[in-house]
Amino acid sequence: MLSKKMLDALNNxxxxxxxxxxxxxxxxxxxxxxxxxxxxxxxxxxxxxEMGHANxxxxxxxxxxxxxxxxxxxKPQTEWSSHLAAFQDAxxxxxxxxxxxxxLVDLAHAENDHPAHYFLGWFVSEQVEEExxxxxxxQKLEMIGASSHAIFMFDAVLGKRGQ
Ligand code: OFO
Numbered sequence: 578m579l580s581k582k583m584l585d586a587l588n589n590x591x592x593x594x595x596x597x598x599x600x601x602x603x604x605x606x607x608x609x610x611x612x613x614x615x616x617x618x619x620x621x622x623x624x625x626x627e628m629g630h631a632n633x634x635x636x637x638x639x640x641x642x643x644x645x646x647x648x649x650x651x652k653p654q655t656e657w658s659s660h661l662a663a664f665q666d667a668x669x670x671x672x673x674x675x676x677x678x679x680x681l682v683d684l685a686h687a688e689n690d691h692p693a694h695y696f697l698g699w700f701v702s703e704q705v706e707e708e709x710x711x712x713x714x715x716q717k718l719e720m721i722g723a724s725s726h727a728i729f730m731f732d733a734v735l736g737k738r739g740q
Contacts, residue, residue, distance in 0.1 A: 580688050584643045586681055587634055587693070592648035593677050594631035598624045600670060603653040604663050613728075615736030616660060619714070622738050623667075630703070637696050660728060664715035671711055675704040 579587070605620035638645050657663035678700045685693035714735070721727040 579641045579643045591634045597627035600653045613732050615732035619735040619738045661718040667711040671708045
């Protein structure tokens, strides 16, 4: 059985992961609007992963006998000044999510909740990968700078994600 504190914190993480989906979907639609199909496909794949994360939390809460309460989601940003600006926001967002996961781990420890602690281990590793993947794209965009030729080539590369 989950403690009330743990249940509320896990429900809050469902909200965080759903907002990640919302934000990355919004970025995908921004790229779609500019006809950068590769950037859009990359972000759609990222958004789909986020809904997968939210569902992992949902399933865990249900398995532990808790009640999932779906949240209202904040309206995400809809436009970015550049490809780099969008990915820099994604990096900041992943750093925020990492901090939230770390807080959950601390809470699981404080509540002596071993199943939650074990469950959250997957997310601790996943956040290393999440920060690395958005960080890698942001770093490459920094190197590309204002070269539109390179951006078009990179669009084709990013479109291969998940193929
Ligand atoms: Fe769910 O890892 Fe990104 O936000």
